[in-house]
Amino acid sequence: MSKWKIYTPDGVQDILFDECYSKRELENKIRNTFRAYGYYEVETPAIEFFDVFSSEVEHFPQESMVKFFDQKGRILVLRPDITVPVARVTATKNRDVKLPIKYSYIGNVFRFNEVGGGRQNEFTQAGVELLGDYSSESDAEIIAIAINILKTAGLESFQIDIGQVEFFKGLAEEAGFSNEDTVRISKLIDRKDIVGLAEIAGGYEMEDELRKLILKLPGLFGSIEVIKDLKKVTKNSRSIAALENIEEVIGILGDYGFSRYISVDFGMLKGLNYDTGIIFRGFTYGVGFPILSGGRYDNLTSSFGRDCPATGFSLGINMLMTALEKAQMPLEKPNVDSLICYKKANRKNAIEIAEALRKQAMNIETFVLTDEIQQGISYAVSKQIGGVIYIQDSGKITVHDIVNNMTKETSYNELLNK
Incomplete structure (x- = not known):
């Protein structure tokens, strides 16, 4: 037998019973939070044309995508992200839908060497996108949903860092940076590379105050007091408008009661395009x-x-589960309320009772005995099932409370009424 038949490829994993249950329960909580804000779910294909993710606006390097060919030789990819397909849907199938449009989604994405997914090549992404609204209200709502998702998941110790790329773009414009150097400098700032930043900025003539401000960008993070300090030294209108925007968004988040989760980071610059x-x-x-x-x-x-x-925003479900584990938050596990044991002669009665209890929202497992009741009790103990219901001849029913080590006899009607 080939050894590759019993292994999974690098970057993917099997998710087994308890973890899978916890993951699905977490997804349901997230989905319900999305719905509570009026964001309704869409499902886009896992397979897309490569061209969908290859525009100059997009920020996914092709070497990070899982690519293959269709029967006509066209390049396909397993989607590395769901935001981009949502944009495609908005511009095509939902072109005539009245704006704004609010989307939510939960689905698997695929990327090689994906650091943000916990070094997984396949992970589950959840998110919301709000299309058709320029306002600060929509920016604040998206951040508020993100905060509520983390709170709903069970996290309390977390922080949302907020930045504003227009602030940097205004400074770059004022300093006269070329387009190429603007992109290079933004990456150096995001990496907190002060030496590299000083080297490139040193090649440009600018006012000393502006140079000092640009060189300070990698360390411009902290409380909202940072914004007040920047407003005193910022001169160009583009950067000033960005400061007013982020100040307004943070003010709205204060109305949500979320100020304690917020900090600012003007050195956060992900992708200028x-x-x-x-x-x-x-x-x-x-x-x-x-x-x-x-x-x-x-x-x-x-x-x-x-x-x-x-x-919009997105999060990795797998990464969130890791965070919950690190925070020692108990994850929900599947449970069976009772195990119904019977021998073949009493199968009909056992099935009737099992179905009646399931209609009462109980999780019921059945077990056909080939030996005495101890066989079923041993199985229940191994699966951490707290109770065993033994269906015997002539309608006799025995309930075994394994947790409290108690046994009692009951009847069909008494069992179902309880």
């Missing part, structure tokens, strides 16, 4: 990567033929 305003990331203790990220991306749908403002 993709991001167009507010950006944010979520962090928690014990996890070295952001557990969620999002922001405004007003240019994406134009690559599909429709100009439409957009904002």
Whole structure:
């Protein structure tokens, strides 16, 4: 037998009983939170044309995508993200739908060397996208949903860092950076590479105050007091408007009661072609990567033929589960309320009782005995089932309370009434 028949490829995994149950329960909580805000679910194909993710706006390098060919030789990919297909849907099938449109989704995505998914090549992504609204209200709502998702999942110790790419773009414009150097400098700032930043900025003539401000960007993070300090030294209108925008968004989040989860980071710059305003990331203790990220991306749908403002966020379910485990939050596990044991002669009665109890929202497993009742009790103990119902001849029923080590006889009617 080939050894590859019994292994999974790198970056993918089997998710077994308890973990799978916990994952599905977490997904249901997230889905219900999305619905509570009026975001309704869509499902896009796992297989897309490569061209969907290859626009100049998009930020997925082709080497990170799982690619293959269809029967006509066209390049296909397993979707590395769901935001982009949502933009495609908005510009095509939902072109005539009245704006704004609110989407939610939960589905698997595929990326090689995906750090943010916990170094997994396949992981489950959940998120919301709000298309058709430029306002600060929509930016704040998206961040509020992200915070509520983490709270609903059980996390309390987390932080949402908020940035504004337009602030940097205004400074770059004022300093006269070339387009190429603007992109290079943004990456250095995001990596907190002060030496590299100083080297490139040193090649440009600018006012000393502006140079100092740009060189400070990697360390411009903390409380909202940072915004007040920046407003005193910022001169160009584009950057000032960005400061006013982030200040307004944070004010709205205060109305939600979420101020304690918020900090600012003006050195956070993910992708200048993709991001167009507010950006944010979520962090928690014990996890070295952001557990969620999002922001405004007003240019994406134009690559599909429709100009439409957009904002949203996504999170990795697998990463969130890791965060919950690190925080020592108990994950929900599947349970069986009772095990109904019977011998073949009493099968009909056993099935009737099992179905009646299931209609009462109980989880009931059945077990055909080939020996005495101890066989069923041993099985129940092995699966941590707390009670055994033994259906015997002539309608006799014995209930074994394994947890309290008690046994009692009952009847069909008494059992179902309880």
